[in-house]
Amino acid sequence: xxxxxxxxxxxTYDDEGPRDGGGVPLVFVHGWTANRHRWDxxxxxxxVRRRVVRLDLRGHGDSTGAGVRTIEEVARDVLxxxxxxxxxxxxxxxxxxxxxxxxxxxxxxxxxxxxLVLVNSISRMAYNPGRALLMAASTLVPFKLFIAANIQxxxxxxxxxxxxxxxxxxSGGISREVxxxxxxxxxxxxxxxxxxxxxxxxxxxxxxxxxxxxxKQMLRMATAYPDAVVRMVDAGHELPVEKPxxxxxxxxxxxxxxx
Numbered sequence: 001x002x003x004x005x006x007x008x009x010x011x012t013y014d015d016e017g018p019r020d021g022g023g024v025p026l027v028f029v030h031g032w033t034a035n036r037h038r039w040d041x042x043x044x045x046x047x048v049r050r051r052v053v054r055l056d057l058r059g060h061g062d063s064t065g066a067g068v069r070t071i072e073e074v075a076r077d078v079l080x081x082x083x084x085x086x087x088x089x090x091x092x093x094x095x096x097x098x099x100x101x102x103x104x105x106x107x108x109x110x111x112x113x114x115x116l117v118l119v120n121s122i123s124r125m126a127y128n129p130g131r132a133l134l135m136a137a138s139t140l141v142p143f144k145l146f147i148a149a150n151i152q153x154x155x156x157x158x159x160x161x162x163x164x165x166x167x168x169x170x171s172g173g174i175s176r177e178v179x180x181x182x183x184x185x186x187x188x189x190x191x192x193x194x195x196x197x198x199x200x201x202x203x204x205x206x207x208x209x210x211x212x213x214x215x216k217q218m219l220r221m222a223t224a225y226p227d228a229v230v231r232m233v234d235a236g237h238e239l240p241v242e243k244p245x246x247x248x249x250x251x252x253x254x255x256x257x258x259x
Contacts, residue, residue, distance in 0.1 A: 001062060006080040009065025012036070013055035013081060016043060022050030023255070024089050024114050029078060030054070031096030031120075032182055033147065033171040035061030038095060041244030042251065053090075055081055057098075059178030069181045071097070071189050075104040082112060091255065093117040095240055096213065097182065100189050106198045107191060116202040117251055120237050122213045123221040124192035143176050156209040156236030167238075195224045202228045203254040205247060207235035229254065 003012050014036060026046055028039040036054040046052050056063035058077055068074055078101055082090065092113050094102035099121020106113045148168045155164050171179075202225050206218045215232070222228050231250045235242040 003063075004081070004084045006077060006084075007065075008067070009058045009077070010063060011055055011058065011065070011077060011081065012062035013053060014043065015051070015053050015085060017047035017051045018049065019051055024091060025051040025053055025085075025087050027078070027082070027087070027090045027092050028052070028054040029092070029094040029098030029101050030057065030060070031094075031098045032186065033060070033151065033174055033179060034095070035170070037061070038238075038240045039093075042093075042240070042248050045248050045252070053081070053085065053087070060174055066175060066177050066181070068178075068185070070185050071100045071104050072108075074101045074182070074185070075108065078102075078105055079109060079112070088112065089114050091115045091117065093119070093251065094121060095119040096121055096237065097186055100186065100191075103191055103195065103198065106200065107194055110198070110200070113200055115200055115255070116198065117205065117254065118202065118221075119205045119247065120207055120210055120213055120218075120239050121204075122217045123195050123224065124190045124217075125186055125188070126217055143179075144172070147171050147179065150212075154212050154237040156207065156234075156242060159236065159238075159242060163241075167241075192221060192224060195221060196226055199226060201254075203231065203251065204228055205231045205233060205239065205250050207237055207239045207242065208232050209235060210237045210239075212237040 003010050030038045036056045039054050043052050058065040058068050092102040099118035106116055151168050152164055204222050206215055222230050233243050233246050239247050
């Protein structure tokens with residue numbers, strides 16, 4: 001379990017697969033309250049033939065640290081990992097908040113990104129009534145209840161309850177400070193007017209039952225991208241674990257032919 005130090009935090013990552021051939025490395029960035037194991041299926045599949053890197057963001061999973069209050073600061077941690085591993089250029093793949101982070105990296109350091117994959121992510125946070133209600137209640141309800149409510153509604157109807165409970169329990173090790181400051185960071189995130197600057201091929205994969213970040217918000221983003229492909233999957237917001245094989249296949253096709 002390799003780690004490195006950056007700005008008072010110890011970040012944990014995995015670096016797997018061959019170093020030569022197969023194209024530039026794939027770098028996976030998880031979302032809010034998750035960890036690097038959201039990408040287990042994709043890592044197992046792609047690391048057979050190319051280098052795959054994934055990390056636990058600050059304060060998540062096996063990483064320590066807090067104090068990150070903007071998506072730009074999260075992006076700096078990802079860039080620090082690329083520097084630490086001497087990765088000059090990569091395919092950057094992000095889920096939800098990780099997709100926001102990936103877009104931020106692509107905008108601030110376009111030379112580091114060869115292709116971009118955004119999974120259940122958007123470029124400007126907008127709240128539907130349910131999400132707005134959760135936001136308003138975030139300071140009024142017990143912290144664990146707030147976390148549980150957000151995670152439970154992320155999954156499509158019919159997803160096994162015992163598995164949802166496992167993800168709720170796994171989030172219990174994340175501090176209130178990390179959870180709430182990053183919740184605020186997502187609330188303030190807005191690069192929609194800038195995504196036209198991202199000129200690399202981009203894949204947008206979204207769950208058709210996503211109520212956290214609804215499809216119409218993603219489609220608004222898609223129209224702003226100069227070179228984007230959209231793939232819809234019958235899933236909710238947690239696409240990497242709800243339909244892992246379908247997501248992996250979509251990424252594989254995109255990497256193979258860009259379509």
